[in-house]
Amino acid sequence: MPDPEKEFAEEWRDAAYNCFSSGHKFCREVCPVMQVTRNESWSPTAFHANVVAMEKGELEVADVAADYVNCTGCGACELRCPNSLFTGDFYRFRTRTVDLVKAVRGLAVEQGLHQPGWQRWNLLTDERRHEPVLGATPVEQARVRDWADGLDLPIGGESILFVDCEAAFHRTSVPRSVARILNLAGYPFGLMNEQWCCGGPAAEMGYEEQARRFARHNLDDWRAAGVRRVLVLDPHDYITFTEDYPKYFGDAYDIEIVLVVELLAELIREGRLTPHVPVERAVTYHDPCRLNKRKGVWREPREILRAIPGLTFHDVDRVTQWSYCSGGGGGLPVEKPELTAKISEQRVGKAAELGVDTLVSACPWSERPLSEAGAARSIDVVDLHELLAESLGVAP
Amino acid sequence: MSVLIGDPVLDELRQILGPGHVLTGKADRLNRARVPAPFPVHRWAERMPDLVVLPASTEEVAEVLKLANRLRIPVVPRDGGTGLTDGAVPLCGGIVVDVKRINAIREIDLGNRTCTVGTGINALKLNEVLARHDLIYPDDPASYPCSLVGGRIGTSGWSLIGSRYGHSRDLVLSFDHVLPTGKVIHVGDGIGRKITKSSSGYQLKHLFMGHQGTLGIATEATLKLFPRPEAEFSPFWAFEDYDSAYRAVGALARAGVATFAGAVLFDEWKVAYLRRDDEAYIPQPSSVKALVCAALYGYEDEVRAGGRRLMRIARSHGARYLGDEISEGDWAARHDRYATPLHGRTRSGQVVPMSWHCEDASINYTGLPAVRLAWHEIADRLRRESDVFDDWGMFAYTNGATGADYLTEIDIGIWEQRLDDTAWEAWVRAKRDLAAVSLAHGGSISACHGSCREGEVDLVPEELGGGYDVMLDIKRTIDPNNIMNPGKYLLDQAYAEKS
Ligand SMILES: Cc1cc2nc3c(=O)[nH]c(=O)nc-3n(C[C@H](O)[C@H](O)[C@H](O)COP(=O)(O)OP(=O)(O)OC[C@H]3O[C@@H](n4cnc5c(N)ncnc54)[C@H](O)[C@@H]3O)c2cc1C
Ligand code: SF4
Ligand code: SF4
Numbered sequence: 053m054p055d056p057e058k059e060f061a062e063e064w065r066d067a068a069y070n071c072f073s074s075g076h077k078f079c080r081e082v083c084p085v086m087q088v089t090r091n092e093s094w095s096p097t098a099f100h101a102n103v104v105a106m107e108k109g110e111l112e113v114a115d116v117a118a119d120y121v122n123c124t125g126c127g128a129c130e131l132r133c134p135n136s137l138f139t140g141d142f143y144r145f146r147t148r149t150v151d152l153v154k155a156v157r158g159l160a161v162e163q164g165l166h167q168p169g170w171q172r173w174n175l176l177t178d179e180r181r182h183e184p185v186l187g188a189t190p191v192e193q194a195r196v197r198d199w200a201d202g203l204d205l206p207i208g209g210e211s212i213l214f215v216d217c218e219a220a221f222h223r224t225s226v227p228r229s230v231a232r233i234l235n236l237a238g239y240p241f242g243l244m245n246e247q248w249c250c251g252g253p254a255a256e257m258g259y260e261e262q263a264r265r266f267a268r269h270n271l272d273d274w275r276a277a278g279v280r281r282v283l284v285l286d287p288h289d290y291i292t293f294t295e296d297y298p299k300y301f302g303d304a305y306d307i308e309i310v311l312v313v314e315l316l317a318e319l320i321r322e323g324r325l326t327p328h329v330p331v332e333r334a335v336t337y338h339d340p341c342r343l344n345k346r347k348g349v350w351r352e353p354r355e356i357l358r359a360i361p362g363l364t365f366h367d368v369d370r371v372t373q374w375s376y377c378s379g380g381g382g383g384l385p386v387e388k389p390e391l392t393a394k395i396s397e398q399r400v401g402k403a404a405e406l407g408v409d410t411l412v413s414a415c416p417w418s419e420r421p422l423s424e425a426g427a428a429r430s431i432d433v434v435d436l437h438e439l440l441a442e443s444l445g446v447a448p
Numbered sequence: 449m450s451v452l453i454g455d456p457v458l459d460e461l462r463q464i465l466g467p468g469h470v471l472t473g474k475a476d477r478l479n480r481a482r483v484p485a486p487f488p489v490h491r492w493a494e495r496m497p498d499l500v501v502l503p504a505s506t507e508e509v510a511e512v513l514k515l516a517n518r519l520r521i522p523v524v525p526r527d528g529g530t531g532l533t534d535g536a537v538p539l540c541g542g543i544v545v546d547v548k549r550i551n552a553i554r555e556i557d558l559g560n561r562t563c564t565v566g567t568g569i570n571a572l573k574l575n576e577v578l579a580r581h582d583l584i585y586p587d588d589p590a591s592y593p594c595s596l597v598g599g600r601i602g603t604s605g606w607s608l609i610g611s612r613y614g615h616s617r618d619l620v621l622s623f624d625h626v627l628p629t630g631k632v633i634h635v636g637d638g639i640g641r642k643i644t645k646s647s648s649g650y651q652l653k654h655l656f657m658g659h660q661g662t663l664g665i666a667t668e669a670t671l672k673l674f675p676r677p678e679a680e681f682s683p684f685w686a687f688e689d690y691d692s693a694y695r696a697v698g699a700l701a702r703a704g705v706a707t708f709a710g711a712v713l714f715d716e717w718k719v720a721y722l723r724r725d726d727e728a729y730i731p732q733p734s735s736v737k738a739l740v741c742a743a744l745y746g747y748e749d750e751v752r753a754g755g756r757r758l759m760r761i762a763r764s765h766g767a768r769y770l771g772d773e774i775s776e777g778d779w780a781a782r783h784d785r786y787a788t789p790l791h792g793r794t795r796s797g798q799v800v801p802m803s804w805h806c807e808d809a810s811i812n813y814t815g816l817p818a819v820r821l822a823w824h825e826i827a828d829r830l831r832r833e834s835d836v837f838d839d840w841g842m843f844a845y846t847n848g849a850t851g852a853d854y855l856t857e858i859d860i861g862i863w864e865q866r867l868d869d870t871a872w873e874a875w876v877r878a879k880r881d882l883a884a885v886s887l888a889h890g891g892s893i894s895a896c897h898g899s900c901r902e903g904e905v906d907l908v909p910e911e912l913g914g915g916y917d918v919m920l921d922i923k924r925t926i927d928p929n930n931i932m933n934p935g936k937y938l939l940d941q942a943y944a945e946k947s
Contacts, residue, residue: 066801069865073804074803074804075484077528077529090551092546093473102478104489108489110478119473134788135788135790142725143725
């Protein structure tokens with residue numbers, strides 16, 4: 053076995069054994085990929101067992117690199133695992149499938165084992181400084197702030213709004229809504245001087261060196277402009293800034309990261325925002341995996357929805373939603389769009405059973421596949437920020 | 449890969465299933481070589497299948513079996529892969545037929561209260577859909593979130609508190625079954641798909657359940673449904689000694705309360721094991737040595753009346769009621785909190801991740817105390833022999849449907865990371881001894897998982913006596929070429945005799 057693999061197996065061996073020796077697969081039916089493929093090779097259990105097999109010399113990373121594509125990084129399996137759920141606190145242990153999958157992907161890239169779609173995606177991202185998303189605005193550095201045309205937003209300042217690639221070049225109504233709402237509340241913020249992709253997607257697909265370079269750029273840019281606080285509307289960025297950046301930069305990383313959904317709920321609570329325009333829709337809310345399952349953020353989006361007059365809100369509790377996903381995360385849509393589409397179809401199907409006309413999400417990356425699936429069933433997919441803007445009378 | 453499975457066979461399989469559903473990768477095979485039962489990790493490669501197929505229909509399964517039968521290729525059915533007697537572990541290579549893709553809900557018949565599903569479906573997932581109709585499918589093993597209907601059929605499993613409504617064998621009404629030759633038959637009571645009781649002909653349903661995949665593959669099953677109970681009461685009681693708890697659980701089970709679904713007895717070893725984490729049991733004073741919990745289901749008024757009666761009975765046996773909070777909390781979690789690898793301890797108290805062995809004998813009430821002592825003795829011997837073993841205590845489950853026999857469980861932790869041939873030998877010996885104790889006390893080796901693991905399986909001919917010879921005859925008749933799960937239940941003998 054090549055040395056990096058040995059090191060890897062040693063680092064992950066005990067965590068892998070904690071799963072291997074349980075092997076009970078309580079995590080299986082909540083896994084979105086498993087739900088649509090029913091292929092046991094692509095399950096949290098297998099992702100751990102492979103490491104044990106690597107340690108025993110039965111497998112090499114080349115044998116399994118392609119299997120590890122099949123994970124959206126949703127985090128459901130970690131929550132559902134009895135080892136986290138019941139005794140994790142006591143033993144200060146939790147199952148970390150998401151990190152493990154990321155680590156195997158990293159190890160594969162390090163060994164020159166590339167997935168063609170991911171390789172291309174990250175190459176283009178490296179060239180353009182932004183992910184090559186398909187949208188109305190061409191992906192170029194010069195146009196990263198085009199979404200804000202006509203809003204007169206300042207550049208720099210103590211607080212800046214960071215807009216992910218999907219929202220900046222494709223789903224521009226989301227950042228426009230956020231900007232208008234914050235202006236309405238009188239919350240001061242600016243835009244970043246030279247924003248690059250956060251680097252999170254590269255890290256998720258195993259391109260960690262690139263991710264670190266992008267992170268370095270962004271942090272330097274914030275520092276140079278005296279930024280203290282970064283407002284984040286995209287759950288994926290939120291994970292990158294609160295989990296990856298601290299890992300890269302250690303204690304020196306002193307930027308406050310504010311999740312826009314939490315901020316807006318607070319502004320409503322304080323009476324600084326009062327939704328008043330009735331929105332006549334029957335909605336259900338899609339808990340974005342990275343908010344609900346990975347960050348435990350599920351109250352605030354519901355608070356916002358309940359504050360909007362006119363809505364009929366069919367809520368599905370957050371635990372039931374552990375097994376829901378859009379399929380849009382973890383690089384899955386880049387490499388296996390057909391699986392993303394199936395996962396989204398299934399998610400929209402759950403909404404359809406409730407008889408709603410609208411599925412509200414709070415994650416731009418989920419909204420493309422969900423909208424495509426929603427179109428087939430006449431279900432609108434609307435972003436929570438857009439919906440709030442409408443009810444505040446500041447449509448984008 | 450065996451000579452039999454060359455490129456032409458792969459091509460034929462790909463034609464039957466589509467290229468994406470024939471897997472030959474090493475990881476695909478390694479991950480279908482094991483189940484959660486104790487496993488000699490150092491001998492993993494010996495249990496590998498040659499390839500894996502993922503069929504989507506009865507027809508595809510039938511075509512695969514026809515091919516395998518023609519070419520004499522071993523076939524191992526696999527569903528959830530949670531079975532604890534190694535049923536889904538290939539012993540002779542061959543093809544693993546993984547049926548998880550056959551998981552559609554084909555029909556929900558509200559008039560006759562049945563549903564028809566693919567056997568790759570999970571009961572928890574099914575119940576999410578049935579809830580819309582206020583119905584439940586009550587098959588309720590501790591593996592409820594992960595076992596699948598096909599595996600429930602293949603093992604003829606034990607339902608815990610759901611068994612107020614019967615076990616898998618009662619709840620599965622009929623199913624499509626692919627014989628080892630590829631012929632498809634429908635098995636149930638009589639000809640009916642939804643009949644619960646028929647006297648027409650042989651009772652084949654029992655034969656085609658619990659065979660551990662040695663007689664074919666079930667693909668689509670019709671299941672019996674029940675109205676979702678309106679109320680539930682699940683008391684927990686503490687006792688200062690095992691004997692009082694034992695007497696109490698017997699009295700509860702014998703009381704004949706109609707809403708009584710089941711009861712569980714925890715012995716002192718089990719209470720000590722659960723005290724290893726701080727979340728449920730440490731708050732109980734150290735005078736608590738044994739526990740009993742029960743569950744009642746039904747309408748509000750009947751559950752309340754039944755509950756009062758059971759409370760009276762428990763108190764008269766020295767029980768202390770632990771209050772509503774622990775009852776509800778623990779019961780909600782009880783499906784998956786009891787086998788935590790992190791609770792493993794070496795003799796010096798070091799925390800190590802251990803695998804879980806669950807002995808699952810069926811023992812009559814009066815045999816419980818003696819079996820308990822003999823089993824702990826064996827566990828103690830193992831622990832003295834090697835630090836990779838740990839005694840995790842005992843449960844005994846009974847329910848309204850039986851009341852006289854108990855699923856009797858001793859849990860033993862095994863530190864697989866450190867297993868070698870010597871420790872594995874010691875384990876197999878102990879496994880055989882545990883089974884021998886059950887038989888010596890008039891019990892059965894297995895109430896739910898089956899009994900085809902190394903060690904225990906040696907005693908199956910003794911347990912079944914002349915019935916075992918009938919098993920050999922049946923196996924030879926139904927599976928003339930011994931392709932279905934060869935090596936299990938010592939059934940290979942059937943063919944040796946013939947030649
Ligand atoms: C944590 C835990 C708790 C458990 N608690 C219980 C419990 O309370 N009660 C209980 O009964 N069991 C329990 N079990 C054991 C296990 O869940 C059951 O034996 C279950 O029925 C196995 O189902 P499966 O889908 O995982 O089957 P598998 O493990 O995939 O298969 C089991 C056997 O059935 C055969 N088989 C699989 N599919 C088919 C098919 N379609 N047709 C014919 N044969 C088939 C296989 O070859 C194998 O021999 C527990 C297991 C775990 C891990
Ligand atoms: S991840 Fe957790 S639930 Fe899943 S098999 Fe491993 S230990 Fe079991
Ligand atoms: S993180 Fe989500 S997609 Fe990945 S293995 Fe776990 S449940 Fe499946």
